Amino acid sequence: MCGLAGVMTRDGAAPETAVLDRLLAALAHRGPDGHGRLVRGNTALLHARLAIVDLVTGDQPLFAGAEPGTGPALVCNGEIYNNNELRAAMANTPFRTRSDCEPALWRYLSDGERFADGLRGMYAAAIHDPARGRLVLARDPFGIKQLYYAVSERGFFFASEPQALLAAGVVAVAIDARARAELLQLKFTTGAATIFPGILRLLPGETLVVERGAIVARHVRAALPEGGPRRLEGDGLDVLERVLLDSVTVHLRSDVPYGLFLSSGIDSAAVLALMHRATGQRIHALTCGWDGVGVDETAEAARLARAQGAACERVAMGEADFWALAPRIAACIDDPTADAAVLPTWMLGRAARAAGLKVTLCGEGADELFAGYSRYRKRRAPWRWLARPPRSRAVLGEVPALAGWRAGIAGLEQRVAPGRSAVQAAQAADIAEWLPNDLLVKLDRCLMAHGVEGRTPFLDPEVAAFAFPLPDSQKVDLRFGKRLLRRWLARAFPEAGAFARKKGFKPPVGAWIARRAERLAPLLAAQPGVAEVVGAREVLAHLANAERDGQPAWSLLYYGLWHCRHVLGLDPEGDVESVLREAAAG
Numbered sequence: 001m002c003g004l005a006g007v008m009t010r011d012g013a014a015p016e017t018a019v020l021d022r023l024l025a026a027l028a029h030r031g032p033d034g035h036g037r038l039v040r041g042n043t044a045l046l047h048a049r050l051a052i053v054d055l056v057t058g059d060q061p062l063f064a065g066a067e068p069g070t071g072p073a074l075v076c077n078g079e080i081y082n083n084n085e086l087r088a089a090m091a092n093t094p095f096r097t098r099s100d101c102e103p104a105l106w107r108y109l110s111d112g113e114r115f116a117d118g119l120r121g122m123y124a125a126a127i128h129d130p131a132r133g134r135l136v137l138a139r140d141p142f143g144i145k146q147l148y149y150a151v152s153e154r155g156f157f158f159a160s161e162p163q164a165l166l167a168a169g170v171v172a173v174a175i176d177a178r179a180r181a182e183l184l185q186l187k188f189t190t191g192a193a194t195i196f197p198g199i200l201r202l203l204p205g206e207t208l209v210v211e212r213g214a215i216v217a218r219h220v221r222a223a224l225p226e227g228g229p230r231r232l233e234g235d236g237l238d239v240l241e242r243v244l245l246d247s248v249t250v251h252l253r254s255d256v257p258y259g260l261f262l263s264s265g266i267d268s269a270a271v272l273a274l275m276h277r278a279t280g281q282r283i284h285a286l287t288c289g290w291d292g293v294g295v296d297e298t299a300e301a302a303r304l305a306r307a308q309g310a311a312c313e314r315v316a317m318g319e320a321d322f323w324a325l326a327p328r329i330a331a332c333i334d335d336p337t338a339d340a341a342v343l344p345t346w347m348l349g350r351a352a353r354a355a356g357l358k359v360t361l362c363g364e365g366a367d368e369l370f371a372g373y374s375r376y377r378k379r380r381a382p383w384r385w386l387a388r389p390p391r392s393r394a395v396l397g398e399v400p401a402l403a404g405w406r407a408g409i410a411g412l413e414q415r416v417a418p419g420r421s422a423v424q425a426a427q428a429a430d431i432a433e434w435l436p437n438d439l440l441v442k443l444d445r446c447l448m449a450h451g452v453e454g455r456t457p458f459l460d461p462e463v464a465a466f467a468f469p470l471p472d473s474q475k476v477d478l479r480f481g482k483r484l485l486r487r488w489l490a491r492a493f494p495e496a497g498a499f500a501r502k503k504g505f506k507p508p509v510g511a512w513i514a515r516r517a518e519r520l521a522p523l524l525a526a527q528p529g530v531a532e533v534v535g536a537r538e539v540l541a542h543l544a545n546a547e548r549d550g551q552p553a554w555s556l557l558y559y560g561l562w563h564c565r566h567v568l569g570l571d572p573e574g575d576v577e578s579v580l581r582e583a584a585a586g
Helices: 017-026 083-089 102-118 162-167 177-186 237-251 266-279 298-307 319-332 342-354 366-370 407-416 422-448 461-467 483-492 509-515 517-526 536-544 550-566 576-585
Strands: 002-009 035-040 043-049 073-080 121-129 134-139 148-152 155-159 206-211 214-220 258-261 284-290 311-317 359-361 453-455
Touching: 002 017, 002 073, 002 121, 017 035, 017 043, 017 155, 017 162, 035 073, 043 073, 043 121, 073 102, 083 102, 102 121, 102 134, 102 206, 102 214, 148 162, 155 162, 177 407, 177 550, 237 266, 237 461, 237 483, 258 266, 258 342, 266 298, 266 366, 266 483, 284 298, 284 342, 298 311, 311 319, 311 342, 319 342, 319 422, 319 509, 319 550, 319 576, 342 422, 366 422, 366 461, 366 483, 407 422, 422 453, 509 517, 509 536, 509 550, 517 536, 517 550, 517 576, 536 550, 550 576
Parallel strands: 258 284, 258 359, 284 311, 359 453
Antiparallel strands: 002 043, 002 155, 035 043, 073 121, 121 134, 134 206, 148 155, 206 214
């Protein structure tokens, strides 16, 4: 996992060195193990490396020419888990490194812009083909790795994080009102457009072809199989076990130490059991809990770890940590998400790095593929006629400045529904938007802030091909989601309590904010970004009610802190009140 950026100019001139310097400097935190730069004609590729596989010869860019340093060149952020299988199938290829990314480059020589279709992994990649004057960008179908771009009269610019494009002066700093409305009412933003006008996301599974600084072609590799639910042969447990064990096994391919983020939930418990089975080794698990208030699952996580012979390290986050660290955490997520789980994820990333772990496995994706959320249960007939549509309640209620906040997600729901059951349609909508633009952005930024790679074995093409077409009855009933996964876990790891209720991974931000509501509200209401949206009275009301409903208060506070850094350009190293006070002072 790394950071990448690049430029292709329109007029044929060489990219400006100052722009390249600023792009690479802005991504330095993503690549503490080395930097690479290639400038050829009107195109430049940049790479900041976090070394995970092939520590000796895996520096990028990688080349596929007849002579070293020639021919098509690749920079990639991610991991290709079927590297071994690809190399075996390409026995006559003159590989020059052990990098898991190199087969992708040689596939480009045979398959052109469809080179990514056979990759199993997480990736955001860019290939420069000098013979064709072409730049090709590709992103994995689940969007585990992000890639952003901007097109102007100067040319085509791309980077792993939007803040790098802003730092390089590629686009001016501004806020898109539509995306802001989504962020505050939905907790994340949808579609290709980001909250920064002029900066776009490469969509999950999308490949772009760029010539002379302009996009000339694009196509998308689907994450999910087409069609509705299919009949399950037998009870499915043995097939599920083979699929999951295979995915976890390939996700453990690494040349550096790895661990696991563990809660008391069934997703990480399943990964723990599979990791132990795949390796027979003592797994290093990390779990996060709250000091003082809130539901703390760390004792249960430690019990599960002991049952699998794993070491379990407790990471504590208290109220003092929240007030001291929230500005830094908000600042690291430049593509914003108002999901309070960013707080423990950031803490776990810091702890992983301190423990010497460069790779951690995580349970993201299980809820979406196996149907774990209550909103999926409500989609089962006949109950769906009585239920509200998913994501139909605005976090802040009716706010005139945030009108139209649901237009993007509503349009997506219509596009993914044909040919699918109501449960599948809800899953597909989440996999297309909520997963890549909330959960996976959170995972990437909070871990990469500490030079740690997060891997998601549930988000695998083989797992998706099995799980998504399952009959609705094997996913949800009146009481539970993820029915088949729970049945498997009950057999494979009985101590995990497979049919316990889902608790979630939520820090007690509401209780923390409520305690400071009266003194915090004037500072937050005076923050320029918040003041454009809601008035002081509404800010105080949300903060005072935070212990009963913490999300509105957190959404406002998060947006205010995020705006301080990414719009006002303030230093996030102070505590919450000092950062807001500086913003209010102008």
